Amino acid sequence: MSMKGERVTLRPLERGDLERCVRWINDPDVTRYLGKTFPFSFYQEEKWFEKMSEDKNTKIFAIEVDGTHIGTIGLHDMNRKDNNVDLGILIGEKEYWGKGCGTDAIKTLLGFVFHQMNFHRAYLTVYDFNKRAIRCYEKCGFKTEVVMRQWYFADGEYHDTHLMGILEEEFK
Amino acid sequence: MIRGEKVILRAVERTDLERCHRWINDPEVSRYLQVYLPVSLHEEEKWIENPNREGNLFAIEVDGTHIGNCGLHNIDWKNRHAELGILIGEKDFQNRGYGTDAVKTLLRFGFLTLGLHRIELRTYSYNLRAQKCYAKARFKKEGEMREEHFFEGKHHNTIVMSLLRDEYEG
Numbered sequence: 001m002s003m004k005g006e007r008v009t010l011r012p013l014e015r016g017d018l019e020r021c022v023r024w025i026n027d028p029d030v031t032r033y034l035g036k037t038f039p040f041s042f043y044q045e046e047k048w049f050e051k052m053s054e055d056k057n058t059k060i061f062a063i064e065v066d067g068t069h070i071g072t073i074g075l076h077d078m079n080r081k082d083n084n085v086d087l088g089i090l091i092g093e094k095e096y097w098g099k100g101c102g103t104d105a106i107k108t109l110l111g112f113v114f115h116q117m118n119f120h121r122a123y124l125t126v127y128d129f130n131k132r133a134i135r136c137y138e139k140c141g142f143k144t145e146v147v148m149r150q151w152y153f154a155d156g157e158y159h160d161t162h163l164m165g166i167l168e169e170e171f172k
Numbered sequence: 173m174i175r176g177e178k179v180i181l182r183a184v185e186r187t188d189l190e191r192c193h194r195w196i197n198d199p200e201v202s203r204y205l206q207v208y209l210p211v212s213l214h215e216e217e218k219w220i221e222n223p224n225r226e227g228n229l230f231a232i233e234v235d236g237t238h239i240g241n242c243g244l245h246n247i248d249w250k251n252r253h254a255e256l257g258i259l260i261g262e263k264d265f266q267n268r269g270y271g272t273d274a275v276k277t278l279l280r281f282g283f284l285t286l287g288l289h290r291i292e293l294r295t296y297s298y299n300l301r302a303q304k305c306y307a308k309a310r311f312k313k314e315g316e317m318r319e320e321h322f323f324e325g326k327h328h329n330t331i332v333m334s335l336l337r338d339e340y341e342g
Contacts, residue, residue, distance in 0.1 A: 037250055081208060082322045120327060121319055146315030146332045150290055153251045158289060163332070165318055 003061075005108035008101055010061040010073060017062050017069055018045050024071070024092025033130045034090065035152065063091070063105045070096045073105050075113065084121035085113060098132065106140045114168045123165040127152050134162060142166045174230070176277035179270050181230035181242065184220055188231055188238055192216055195240070195261030203323065204299045205259065227254065232274045239265040242274050244282050244291065252289035254282060267301065275309045283340050292334040296321050303331065311335050 002011040013021075022045045024030050052058045052074075060074040071091035078085045087109065091102050113119045124142065126133050134144075142164035150158035174181040184192070193216045195201050202208070211219075220229065227245035231238050242258035256278055260271050282288045295302045297316065307313075311333040319327035 082320060082327075084320060120322075123317065123320075143318075144315075145317050148292065148314055148332065149312075149334060150336055151251060151253060151292075153289075158251075163315070163317060165320075167319055 003108050003112055005104040008104045009064045010108055013060040013062045018049055065101055073109055083119055085119050087122050087124045103136050103139050110171050114171045120168050126162050128160040137164050141170050174277055174281055176273045178273045180233050181277055184229050184231045189217055201259055201261055234270055242278055254288055254291055256291050256293040272305045272308050283337050289337050290334055295331050297329040306333050
């Protein structure tokens with residue numbers, strides 16, 4: 001099963017996608033926004049994939065544009081009692097940055113989260129220096145709810161981290 | 173043992189288990205915690221003994237009486253932050269400043285012993301007594317996660333508060 005957005009398609013992440021994923025999460029231009037500290041091996045990525053596949057509260061999708069796998073998007077910590085879910089996204093292929101693919105992927109996944117899975121709330125965290133991501137999330141309807149002061153350490157200093165949320169009734 | 177003004181914090185022992193189990197199953201206590209299912213003695217024991225927990229768990233004692241638990245959880249050493257959690261299970265000891273003293277003692281431990289940069293906590297919007305206590309300990313409210321917590325038929329906001337190292341004693 002796949003989900004179609006305006007330009008992107010979301011499909012389950014497969015083992016065969018992992019080599020690309022390892023390349024992305026070892027790229028400093030990508031990882032500075034993800035909070036990964038150490039270089040990440042293919043073996044670790046396989047372990048992560050297996051763990052995520054078995055975790056009932058996690059679902060990872062590959063983002064495709066015209067058949068090209070450009071990134072991943074996922075639902076984490078799906079909490080059915082409080083009915084909220086943590087959303088994470090990465091566009092690894094840099095030539096696709098700034099082209100609205102992330103926004104399209106998020107809107108597509110939010111449609112699934114609210115209209116198919118019947119969640120009440122989605123949320124995410126983002127470092128304050130990731131301005132492009134914050135703009136994208138705002139475009140999707142997320143609001144900054146909490147600024148966690150000096151929560152994240154990178155490049156010799158502490159950075160604020162935004163916690164952003166969107167409620168079911170705010171999603172159009 | 174970590175000494176506060178009114179309380180001491182000590183390690184939780186197996187002999188504390190039945191008390192902890194009673195508290196966590198008391199709806200007047202658990203309504204302020206994430207717990208919503210009845211907790212078995214076995215589950216409580218596993219939680220107390222969890223060797224993988226990146227953090228710590230202390231018993232709060234007043235003159236030899238174990239009145240509650242607290243700890244710094246999810247310690248993130250690289251980013252140097254941790255999450256503070258506390259419960260006062262013995263109701264005769266609520267509203268008497270013991271919680272505030274335990275929180276202040278944990279802050280001293282977190283900042284001066286562990287060398288943390290930030291100590292944060294989450295509390296539900298309807299837990300006004302806790303918010304007063306945290307404000308007394310100089311925590312600052314950073315925002316509210318809207319409708320994050322479902323309780324008694326409604327969604328409630330969850331408040332995030334924190335204190336930074338340079339605000340402590342500052």
